[in-house]
Amino acid sequence: MHGLIDRSLESFLRGTYGDEFWMNLIREIDPGFDSFEPMFRYDAILTQTVVNQAAELLGKTRDNLLEDFGTYLIVDTRSERVRRLLRFGGVDFTEFLHSLEDLPGRARLAVPDMDMPEIEVDELSEGAYVLSICHPEPGFGHVILGALRALADDYGALALLDYNGRSGQTETLSVDLLDMSHTEGRSFDLAAGTG
Amino acid sequence: MTAHLPISLSFEALDYMMPMSLVLNSNGVVTHVGPTLRKVLPGKVLEGTSVFRLVEMRRPKKLTSIDQVREFNGAKLYLRIRDTHSTPLIGTMTCLPGSEGVLLNLSFGISVVEAVGRYGLAGSDFAPTDLTVEMLYLVEAKSAAMEATNQMAHRFLGAKTEAEAEALSDELTGLKNRRALDQVLSRFLAGKNRFALMHLDLDFFKAVNDTLGHAAGDKVLQEVARILTEETREGDTVARVGGDEFVLVMKGLTDQVRLSAIAQRMIDKLEVPITFRDDLCQISASIGMVSSSDYAEPNADQMMDDADVALYASKKRGRACYTIYTPDLRE
Numbered sequence: 267m268h269g270l271i272d273r274s275l276e277s278f279l280r281g282t283y284g285d286e287f288w289m290n291l292i293r294e295i296d297p298g299f300d301s302f303e304p305m306f307r308y309d310a311i312l313t314q315t316v317v318n319q320a321a322e323l324l325g326k327t328r329d330n331l332l333e334d335f336g337t338y339l340i341v342d343t344r345s346e347r348v349r350r351l352l353r354f355g356g357v358d359f360t361e362f363l364h365s366l367e368d369l370p371g372r373a374r375l376a377v378p379d380m381d382m383p384e385i386e387v388d389e390l391s392e393g394a395y396v397l398s399i400c401h402p403e404p405g406f407g408h409v410i411l412g413a414l415r416a417l418a419d420d421y422g423a424l425a426l427l428d429y430n431g432r433s434g435q436t437e438t439l440s441v442d443l444l445d446m447s448h449t450e451g452r453s454f455d456l457a458a459g460t461g
Numbered sequence: 462m463t464a465h466l467p468i469s470l471s472f473e474a475l476d477y478m479m480p481m482s483l484v485l486n487s488n489g490v491v492t493h494v495g496p497t498l499r500k501v502l503p504g505k506v507l508e509g510t511s512v513f514r515l516v517e518m519r520r521p522k523k524l525t526s527i528d529q530v531r532e533f534n535g536a537k538l539y540l541r542i543r544d545t546h547s548t549p550l551i552g553t554m555t556c557l558p559g560s561e562g563v564l565l566n567l568s569f570g571i572s573v574v575e576a577v578g579r580y581g582l583a584g585s586d587f588a589p590t591d592l593t594v595e596m597l598y599l600v601e602a603k604s605a606a607m608e609a610t611n612q613m614a615h616r617f618l619g620a621k622t623e624a625e626a627e628a629l630s631d632e633l634t635g636l637k638n639r640r641a642l643d644q645v646l647s648r649f650l651a652g653k654n655r656f657a658l659m660h661l662d663l664d665f666f667k668a669v670n671d672t673l674g675h676a677a678g679d680k681v682l683q684e685v686a687r688i689l690t691e692e693t694r695e696g697d698t699v700a701r702v703g704g705d706e707f708v709l710v711m712k713g714l715t716d717q718v719r720l721s722a723i724a725q726r727m728i729d730k731l732e733v734p735i736t737f738r739d740d741l742c743q744i745s746a747s748i749g750m751v752s753s754s755d756y757a758e759p760n761a762d763q764m765m766d767d768a769d770v771a772l773y774a775s776k777k778r779g780r781a782c783y784t785i786y787t788p789d790l791r792e
Contacts, residue, residue, distance in 0.1 A: 270609065303616075304609040347605050354598035357584040376602030456597050457578025458604075 267313040267403070268380050272302040274345065275313065278338045279320055291320055307379070310403050317405065329408045329429070336412025340420060351376075352417060353454045358446060359423035363387055363395055385410075393443040400436045407437025414441065422451025467558040479566045480588055485512050487561030489527035497586040498567060501576075503544045512565070516550065517541045530563060531556055540567070548576055569593070574600055631701040633679060634686035642700035645710055646761040649753075655715050657752045659724065660768040661689070663705035663731070664745040664780040677737040681744060684735045692727050708765075715752035717785055724748045724783035732781070747775035748783035755786070 280288045292300045295315055302308065321328040339348045355365030355372070370382040383401035390396055399407045411429050418425040424445040430438040475482060476496050484493035494507045502515050518524035520539035533554065540550040551570040554563050569576040573593055576582070587593045629641035637645070649656050663685065670678040682705070689699045689707060698710040714720060727746065734741040749771025753759040771786040778784070 303613055305613050347601075351598060351602055351605070354584070354594055354601070372598065372602075375599055376606050454583070455578070456582055456584060456594065457574070458601050 267308050267310045268377065269302050269304045269306040269308060270377060270380065272308050272313055272316070273304040274339065274348070275316060275335060276302050277344055278335045278342075279316075281342060281344055282334070282338065283320075283324065287323070291316070291323060295319055314403070314405070328405070332405050332408035333412035333415075336409040336414075337416045338412075339409075340413050340416035349417075349420065350454070350458065352413070353420070354456075359418055359421040359425070359443065360446065362417065362421065363397075363441065363443075366397065383410075395441040395443070396430075397439040397441060398436050399439065402435055404432055404437070407432065407439060411439055414439070419449075420452045420454075422447055422449040424448035478588060480586060481568060482564060482566040483512060484557070485527065485563045485565060487527065489513060489530070489563075491515070492562070497582065500582065500586065501548075501580045502542065515543060517543055527563065530554060530565075538565075546575075546579060548572060548579065573597065634682055634701050636686050636690070636707070637698055637700040639700065639702045642698065642702060642708055642710070643761070645698045645700075646764075649710065649712070650759060650761060655713055655753050657711040657714050657720050657750060658764050658768050659709040659711065659720075660749045660765070660772045661707040661709065661727070662747050662772055662776070664747055666705040666744050669742045669744060673737060673740055673742065677740065677742055680737045681735050681742050685731060685744075685746075688730045689727065692723065692730065708768075715754040717752070720750055720752070721783065721785070724750060728781060728783065745781035747772055747780050749773065749775055749786060750783060751786040 276288065279291065289300065295312070297312055317328055317331065321331045324331065326334075339345045340352070341349075351372075353362070355368070356362035364387060366385045366387050369385055370380075373380040373382045381401070383399045383406040386398040386400075388396045388398075397410070399410055407429060411427055414425075415427050418427070423443060426440075426442040426444065428440045430440055432438075470478070472493055475484075475493070480495045480497035481501070482493075482495040483491055483498060486492050489512045491507050491510050491512055494502070499507065504510065504515070507515065512527075513525060518530065518538060518540050521533065521536060524530050524533070524538075534556055535553060538552045538554065540552055542548045542550060549570065549572045550567045552565055552567040554565040556562075557564055568591075573596060577593075577597060584594050629637060629644070631638045646658075648654075663681075666678065666681065669681055682701070685707070686699070686701070689709065693699055693709060693711065696712045698708075698712075700708045700710075702708050711720065711723070728748065731744060731746045734743045736742075749768045751764050751767045751771065753764065756763070767786040770790050771784040774784040774790050775782050784790070
């Protein structure tokens with residue numbers, strides 16, 4: 267797994283549950299270091315171990331923890347970058363949803379060896395989408411679910427999102443867009459550092 | 462000849478196809494402004510204003526009349542907005558068929574990053590086919606990746622400096638370094654261990670370096686390290702403390718006869734020529750020695766200093782020999 271993903275997961279756990287929680291967790295897993303380097307690669311098993319162990323310590327399901335991680339990526343100021351980079355995808359939530367298919371390509375423009383799942387967006391009927399998320403490692407679906415819920419808020423859209431399960435390497439989400447401009451949403455300035 | 466038939470375009474279509482365009486009449490007066498350009502150009506009412514008051518047309522040459530502009534149909538124009546920032550623009554123009562008017566389409570070019578911030582532009586201000594937003598995305602993603610890499614480089618530099626500061630061995634020879642030697646001495650002195658200290662300096666080493674180069678010098682130092690390690694026992698310490706200077710700590714050994722024998726054997730072994738590629742490197746060594754048992758209260762600085770004096774005596778006697786420290790050497 268790319269270190270940027272592991273590092274973000276670490277930031278989420280540290281930021282949400284404290285440094286002490288993280289240090290206990292990493293001591294228990296004992297990978298030989300206590301912090302992920304964002305530009306390294308790590309064995310995907312290690313990433314999964316961190317997720318499983320953290321979920322167990324917190325008494326949460328793995329799915330919920332991953333969903334919270336996705337929300338954190340959009341909502342928390344420490345990962346403002348991620349929110350910004352995603353918002354470049356579209357001027358409104360619909361356009362953003364359509365841009366999701368480009369997401370792996372966009373990520374690789376910046377970090378060529380980034381692992382991102384392949385995403386397919388199908389519009390079944392107006393405002394009703396199905397997202398297919400394909401990656402050998404399970405879990406991306408829940409992270410994206412959490413991120414999309416937060417992004418819908420960010421765009422000011424009202425949407426119902428659900429996780430429909432995993433089959434083979436593909437996880438599916440359904441998105442029902444009820445109102446494109448339910449609230450004002452958060453502003454997005456193209457220029458960095460201004461909003 | 463359908464290819465030459467002019468196409469008609471509504472202003473509405475023009476606005477979303479080219480939101481940064483201007484339509485000028487035959488006098489160079491603005492008659493229509495694209496919605497994005499309206500946010501950018503100075504002044505509230507732009508229609509009716511001469512284009513030359515809004516922008517400065519600089520290249521391919523300074524253009525000050527619409528007739529001059531017309532000559533550059535289809536060319537790449539370099540402009541500047543006449544505002545406090547002098548924001549650079551690039552543009553291209555075409556003469557409108559059936560009139561004396563001109564369509565001028567503009568873009569920020571490479572100044573786009575500053576410009577979107579300066580004029581508060583949003584993604585919807587650019588035509589869907591315009592790659593500006595993708596470019597801004599890329600700039601931001603690149604800076605984020607660069608920042609992560611830079612931070613990592615700094616963390617590693619810090620760790621490296623720390624590791625070097627804590628390192629106890631000499632990189633080239635694998636022997637202990639001065640820091641390690643200091644630790645051994647203070648441990649021995651604190652534990653009241655008896656020991657001998659030998660200060661060994663290579664003779665003729667500089668000649669090897671000068672005539673055969675540093676690679677030969679490095680090979681010789683590694684050979685010396687191997688010999689000194691072989692000639693000492695486990696528990697003894699061999700440290701490289703300078704370019705061709707070594708200090709040996711012989712644990713529990715203060716007998717002068719045995720020390721002399723060891724010193725002589727080291728010199729003999731070091732004098733065996735060392736092969737480097739096709740050359741033979743001939744060196745020797747001078748040694749100065751002290752024993753902790755010669756002091757009522759031995760301390761590291763005094764012993765090192767005395768060993769140094771004895772070493773100097775060996776050098777003075779013609780090198781390639783050892784000297785055991787006695788106070789009369791200082792006279």
